[in-house]
Amino acid sequence: MTTLRLGTRRSRLATTQSQWVADQLEAAGHEVELVEITTEGDVSAQALTAIGGTGVFASAIRHALLDGRIDVAVHSLKDLPTAPEPGLTIAAVPVREDSRDVLVARDGLTLGELPQGSVVGTGSPRRAAQLAALGLGLEIRPIRGNVDTRIGFVTEGLLDAVVLARAGLSRLGRLGDATEVIDPIQVLPAPGQGALAVECRSDRADVLDAVASLDDADTRVAVTAERALLRALEAGCTAPVGALAEVVEGDDGLELSLRAFAGSDDGTIELRRSLVGPYTEPEALGARLAQILLDDGAADIEGTTTTATSRSEHVS
Numbered sequence: 001m002t003t004l005r006l007g008t009r010r011s012r013l014a015t016t017q018s019q020w021v022a023d024q025l026e027a028a029g030h031e032v033e034l035v036e037i038t039t040e041g042d043v044s045a046q047a048l049t050a051i052g053g054t055g056v057f058a059s060a061i062r063h064a065l066l067d068g069r070i071d072v073a074v075h076s077l078k079d080l081p082t083a084p085e086p087g088l089t090i091a092a093v094p095v096r097e098d099s100r101d102v103l104v105a106r107d108g109l110t111l112g113e114l115p116q117g118s119v120v121g122t123g124s125p126r127r128a129a130q131l132a133a134l135g136l137g138l139e140i141r142p143i144r145g146n147v148d149t150r151i152g153f154v155t156e157g158l159l160d161a162v163v164l165a166r167a168g169l170s171r172l173g174r175l176g177d178a179t180e181v182i183d184p185i186q187v188l189p190a191p192g193q194g195a196l197a198v199e200c201r202s203d204r205a206d207v208l209d210a211v212a213s214l215d216d217a218d219t220r221v222a223v224t225a226e227r228a229l230l231r232a233l234e235a236g237c238t239a240p241v242g243a244l245a246e247v248v249e250g251d252d253g254l255e256l257s258l259r260a261f262a263g264s265d266d267g268t269i270e271l272r273r274s275l276v277g278p279y280t281e282p283e284a285l286g287a288r289l290a291q292i293l294l295d296d297g298a299a300d301i302e303g304t305t306t307t308a309t310s311r312s313e314h315v316s
């Protein structure tokens with residue numbers, strides 16, 4: 001086929017992720033050209049929740065795919081709305097980076113070492129709810145900005161710490177700034193965190209074929225369970241959600257272990273549930289665990305709503 005036009009946002013994280021996928025495709029013998037796409041989320045100074053969640057990043061790129069301006073797009077899977085986009089498909093989910101969150105704190109401190117009253121910045125209701133639920137007396141401050149900006153708040157002394165995805169730091173070569181990798185027993189990551197989604201039009205058999213070799217079966221199964229859980233919860237509650245699925249060795253072969261969190265923004269309500277099920281049925285596992293959370297009270301939690309039109313778009 002001819003050159004694959006790969007659409008990317010301009011942020012350093014987006015271009016790094018797109019370049020990584022471009023490199024994989026080139027190694028597989030394809031020609032790739034990067035095409036920059038500007039999105040509303042890149043130019044607006046408003047809080048991301050106010051302009052409709054992180055889905056604003058995905059939608060401009062998706063328009064370019066549907067218009068035929070680009071052939072392939074790379075998203076952080078956790079930023080991709082769970083509702084399928086008609087005409088588009090996730091052609092590959094490459095092998096996942098570490099899915100955990102990290103702390104970037106002043107003076108090399110860990111969560112347990114931060115004094116009461118320390119100010120921790122995050123724009124994510126999921127992180128805010130779980131940090132509050134730790135009971136460490138941390139003050140959560142809403143922030144936004146790209147990864148470099150957010151680390152800057154700590155190095156410039158404006159905040160005591162920020163919480164970020166380890167995968168983002170790793171891709172940007174800034175892992176050295178992390179002062180603690182946060183155990184998922186304390187803070188569960190966003191569904192899909194650390195994984196990429198390579199998206200293309202469903203009718204482009206040539207592109208689907210070119211991209212297929214990038215797919216990693218274990219990653220796809222895990223994120224499918226996490227996103228099925230998120231999707232089912234979105235229908236019934238607005239609570240912040242964390243989820244992590246891991247492939248484990250069961251007695252009769254591979255199984256999928258799924259852990260999830262739903263809670264209130266202030267940390268006063270905290271639901272944690274887990275379930276293990278067949279590797280081959282990730283959707284059912286995610287839906288079942290979501291139902292357990294809803295039955296146990298997630299439906300009654302007042303979460304952070306974004307806008308009426310963007311209920312499915314989370315700032316994770």
Ligand SMILES: NCc1[nH]cc(CCC(=O)O)c1CC(=O)O
Nearest residue numbers: 076164165167168193194195316
């Ligand atoms: N919400 C923004 C975003 N989208 C993807 C990543 C990092 C990479 C990933 O999680 O795959 C980040 C930064 C962060 O949350 O720290």
